[in-house]
Amino acid sequence: MRVADQAFQQLFKRLLVYNMLFEDTEVDERFLGVGPESRLLGISGAGCGIANQLSRRPRSIDAVDINASHLAITALKTASARQTESHEEFYRLWGHGTHPSPARVVGSLTKGLPAWIQRHWRSHHDIFDDALHHRGLTARLFAVLRRLAKVDAAWLRSLIATPVSERRRCVTEAFGPVLRTPWVGAVLRSPLPLVAIGVNHAQCERMLRAEGLTDVVDYALMHLQRVAETDLERNWFVWFAIAGHFNHARPDAAPPYLRKDHHEASLGAPTDVRFHHGNILDVLAAAGRNTWTHYTLLDAPDWMPPAVQRRLLGEIVRTSVDGAVVLHRSVEDASLPERHGLGRHFTPMMEETALATQLDRTRQFRRVSFHRIAH
Ligand SMILES: C[S@@+](CC[C@H](N)C(=O)[O-])C[C@H]1O[C@@H](n2cnc3c(N)ncnc32)[C@H](O)[C@@H]1O
Numbered sequence: 001m002r003v004a005d006q007a008f009q010q011l012f013k014r015l016l017v018y019n020m021l022f023e024d025t026e027v028d029e030r031f032l033g034v035g036p037e038s039r040l041l042g043i044s045g046a047g048c049g050i051a052n053q054l055s056r057r058p059r060s061i062d063a064v065d066i067n068a069s070h071l072a073i074t075a076l077k078t079a080s081a082r083q084t085e086s087h088e089e090f091y092r093l094w095g096h097g098t099h100p101s102p103a104r105v106v107g108s109l110t111k112g113l114p115a116w117i118q119r120h121w122r123s124h125h126d127i128f129d130d131a132l133h134h135r136g137l138t139a140r141l142f143a144v145l146r147r148l149a150k151v152d153a154a155w156l157r158s159l160i161a162t163p164v165s166e167r168r169r170c171v172t173e174a175f176g177p178v179l180r181t182p183w184v185g186a187v188l189r190s191p192l193p194l195v196a197i198g199v200n201h202a203q204c205e206r207m208l209r210a211e212g213l214t215d216v217v218d219y220a221l222m223h224l225q226r227v228a229e230t231d232l233e234r235n236w237f238v239w240f241a242i243a244g245h246f247n248h249a250r251p252d253a254a255p256p257y258l259r260k261d262h263h264e265a266s267l268g269a270p271t272d273v274r275f276h277h278g279n280i281l282d283v284l285a286a287a288g289r290n291t292w293t294h295y296t297l298l299d300a301p302d303w304m305p306p307a308v309q310r311r312l313l314g315e316i317v318r319t320s321v322d323g324a325v326v327l328h329r330s331v332e333d334a335s336l337p338e339r340h341g342l343g344r345h346f347t348p349m350m351e352e353t354a355l356a357t358q359l360d361r362t363r364q365f366r367r368v369s370f371h372r373i374a375h
Contacts, residue, residue: 001202001305008191008200009066009303016069017198019097019127019136021048022237023298023329024360024368026256031352031370032325034058034294041319042296043280045198046136047074049296051081052257054273055265062292064276064283072120075275079109081257081266095246095258097132114275133245137196142241148178153243160232167228175224185217203302207331210366226363235361281308284315291319297328299365301336310340317345317373324373325349329365337371346371 001009025048034040038058044050044065051074053061063078065071077094084090093099106125110118127135134143146152151174159170178184187193193216194204204216213219232238234253239246247253256262276283280300295316301309313336316326326346330336337346349370356368 005200005202012195013066016136018046018070018138019073019132021045022362023049024362025049025052027356027359027368028327029256031356032294032327038293040294041292043298043300044071044074045298046070047077048255048257050074051077052262054078054081054269054271055262057269058271060272062274062276062283064278064280066279068277071275071277072117075113075117076109076121078273079113081263082269083109087260087263090263091258095254097128099128102128117275141193141196143244146242149174151242156242159228164229168225171224171228175221179217179220188217188220200303203331206302210332223363230361230363237362281312284319287319289318290321293321293324295326299329301328302330309336313337313340313342320373322373322375326371326373328369330367330369331365333366345374347374
């Protein structure tokens with residue numbers, strides 16, 4: 001890994017960057033095929049995907065992340081999905097991000113969790129005082145941008161009412177002048193926002209190259225225009241970014257793990273959930289053959305240099321059962337296993353990949369890739 005990305009990783013893993021996962025888990029659950037016999041290994045991020053897997057009541061989940069804050073949020077989300085009997089209380093905690101007595105609720109939810117996670121929450125339960133949704137670097141960056149662009153929930157509702165064909169123009173009018181202001185552009189071109197949105201230098205270069213662009217400001221505008229054409233009423237990423245909260249009027253506009261049916265399915269799930277604070281490569285290295293049936297990698301391979309990507313894929317082949325499913329996202333078009341000459345072990349799930357890529361409402365990725373392992 002190059003020096004700039006080593007520094008990025010050292011800084012990133014010590015900060016609270018996300019409070020939710022910026023990947024469309026409605027898409028993931030549709031194609032992953034997780035069931036009661038499944039054994040999953042997944043990078044957690046802020047854990048909306050890991051918490052959602054619980055609703056399929058798999059045999060086990062191994063959640064891993066180099067960022068302790070993200071893994072601690074994942075552990076609390078998962079414990080809460082399994083233990084909080086009232087959907088109202090569950091939704092208040094994670095849908096609104098607040099609770100009137102966070103110390104009590106967090107203390108009770110963390111009882112069965114590893115000691116370091118209990119310690120973490122003893123000193124961080126106050127993030128539910130004000131609202132979890134305002135915490136973390138991504139949320140803070142979005143808050144600044146929406147203040148500068150003077151957009152809010154009312155603006156978003158007016159965008160929803162605008163024909164799709166006219167939305168690009170509305171977005172350009174609202175955000176163009178702000179993003180093109182010299183000082184805003186200078187900040188956006190610095191490493192600061194990369195840390196705040198969790199894109200390292202390697203991924204940023206891949207992202208610009210794939211889109212044929214050289215400037216992150218052009219990328220940001222293009223991305224906003226693309227997102228505007230999605231199903232905005234249900235796009236929880238857009239609500240989070242523009243309004244600072246979910247669209248509470250629509251129960252299906254929250255991340256799936258928060259919905260009533262998923263919560264009911266997760267309650268009391270018998271799944272063995274383990275939390276690994278560290279690098280996924282170390283978790284893989286410590287595991288034997290036939291360990292996992294599913295791998296969810298987020299877009300972490302985009303952060304890795306080619307040699308590390310190659311090692312990751314090799315370790316997945318070694319530790320998987322035959323027929324295991326691997327999900328990862330990428331800002332690039334190329335197939336990762338084929339690029340590393342491992343195509344014979346990773347059979348592309350073409351239809352699922354094409355549909356998932358088209359459906360993912362973050363519009364951040366050129367590929368939402370599903371592969372099936374063949375030994
Ligand atoms: C790759 S980042 C990117 C953003 C992602 N799309 C999201 O919404 O969370 C997601 C998470 O991967 C974690 N991560 C990155 N590389 C990792 C690795 N090699 N092992 C474990 N976790 C890793 C980061 O700490 C972060 O929490």
